[in-house]
Amino acid sequence: MGTARTIVGMSGGVDSSVAALRLQASGEPIAGLFMQNWADDGSGECRAEDDRRDAVAVCGRLGIRIHFRDFSSHYWADVFEHFLSEYAAGRTPNPDVLCNREVKFKHFLDAARDLGAEYIATGHYARVRRHDSGHLMLLRAVDRNKDQSYFLHQLGQAQLASTRFPLGDMLKSDVRALAASSGLPTAAKKDSTGICFIGERDFREFLGRYLPAQPGPIRTPDGVEIGTHPGVFYFTLGQREGLNIGGVRGFAQAPWYVVAKDVERNVLFVDQGIDSRWLMSTGLTTGDAHWVAGSPPSVDFACTAQTRYRQHDQPCRVQVGDNGTLQVRFDTRQRAVTPGQSLVLYDGDTCLGGAVIAATDAPLPIPVPPTSKDPPAA
Known part of the structure; x- marks a missing residue:
């Protein structure tokens, strides 16, 4: 051959x-x-x-x-x-x-x-x-x-x-x-979706094999406990499914969304409204950026960005720090920008590069109220 x-x-x-x-x-x-x-x-x-x-x-x-x-x-x-x-x-x-x-x-x-x-x-x-x-x-x-x-x-x-x-x-x-x-045997084969190593199995069950999680409280941003979660690892910002929160006295009959996670104290924060203010941000910071061309187009430039796959282009301004990290400011508020995900930058159809999102300027819920197991405040 x-x-x-x-x-x-x-x-x-x-x-x-x-x-x-x-x-x-x-x-x-x-x-x-x-x-x-x-x-x-x-x-x-x-x-x-x-x-x-x-x-x-x-x-x-x-x-x-x-x-x-x-x-x-x-x-x-x-x-x-x-x-x-x-x-x-x-x-x-x-x-x-x-x-x-x-x-x-x-x-x-x-x-x-x-x-x-x-x-x-x-x-x-x-x-x-x-x-x-x-x-x-x-x-x-x-x-x-x-x-x-x-x-x-x-x-x-x-x-x-x-x-x-x-x-x-x-x-x-x-x-x-x-x-x-052309008679290829894969012509009608269904496209694979998700992460290969998880496949068709339940995501929580799979992750639990490697990261044993503990149940903990679900709270509103004001600290009101309204339910229990099976483990904060299993949830991501903006998520609605799997919370198992029914009708809560004193709150509207509306869906709840994950708005923050306190891993240290094992608390999941939720709020009502798909565009809850706790989910909205206009700026973010990243880790070290990678540039397809080898270097950024400038240390301060305008472009578009995606903070998740399949998102429409979002106009933004990018400032490149001396240490290679990025400060990004969007023209409009963004929903559920998630640390750990990739920010990818574009100039039209050209992919400039990107970086892992480190933090956003979305507001944070109040600190978890101390429990009997917590040391008293100094």
Whole structure:
């Protein structure tokens, strides 16, 4: 078969299948590689074996070689341990961002080079283009509904120079149509959702295996106890489901939303109203920022941002600190901006980079009233 110049990350899904199909149709010498990123403990359905079989079937249909690599130890050390530590600290991490940076565009890229390839390719919906100045730009996909540049914002110049995104100029509907017309066995396969290592199992049950949580009080921002939670780790800002708060005497018959977590004292704060003032902020600070081009466009500039995937562009102003962190001020109030999630910055379709959200200027509920177990105030 000869040496493949590009190794395609074959996930067993329709997107990676069509990515391989398109590259092969262009005359590119390719091979596939299936990554095992999670050593499943048997407690759920991560679909890894089904995905592996589908990846093999697609490569057989295309007549290309497929390689297999086990990156589960890297995933555990570089992604999952961070995932757990963030939840333990009361934050809500985004493991897909870390998985792309630490596994798919690091260990996968290294494995492809060990196989003699120059490039890797994936089924991500994104584009790469060279700027007039010479540096590579990460662009949103043509299909904005499927665009995944948010999850790829930690990539740098060396990674982009070695990566191809064959689906960046396609609509998802056209991807499925091409897969069907080409007889690919994954043409009608349902897209995977959520985090692979959790799969179809219950999130609370899964997280509880690694972070045993203790029940605690649910309070209003004024300190009124109105219920009990199974563990603050299981909730994120703005969440409505799973609170199990019925009618509360003295309060309106309206939904309750998580507005804050006190991990140290194991208290969950909730309020009524989807746009509760406790959930609203206009500014945030971040940890160290990563820039796709290698440096920020300026130390003080206007752009748009997303604080979560699928959010519409939000105009903002960014100030870059001497230590690499960011101070961001939005033009309008934002709801449920969540520490631990990624702030990703854009100039039109160009992804500039991003950083992990550290804190916001949303108001904080009152301190938890002392209990009999608390030491008296000094």
